[in-house]
């Protein structure tokens with residue numbers, strides 16, 4: 165299973181294995197990653213699964229769909245690298261993906 169690393173605002177990091185086909189958010193929930201709330205359960209309607217994708221990984225991800233882009237405007241301090249983790253689905257190509265958890269959600 166591909167490994168995904170979540171880096172917290174304090175610099176601490178946790179690497180977990182997420183099954184292909186699951187979303188990054190689902191993996192984060194499974195492992196209880198702090199700071200990812202996912203209040204809508206993956207419905208792309210809350211933005212509380214927001215993370216910043218590490219710079220070196222931004223180009224590796226498919227561009228966000230319009231509904232994700234629109235919702236990201238309401239995320240806490242969105243940046244160019246912002247994504248909703250419920251909209252990132254794990255593939256073998258994402259082995260080693262690195263995400264930064266924001267200081268807060270919304």
Ligand code: FES
Pocket residue numbers: 189201202203204205206207208209210211212213214248249250251
């Ligand atoms: S879990 Fe609500 S937008 Fe991702």
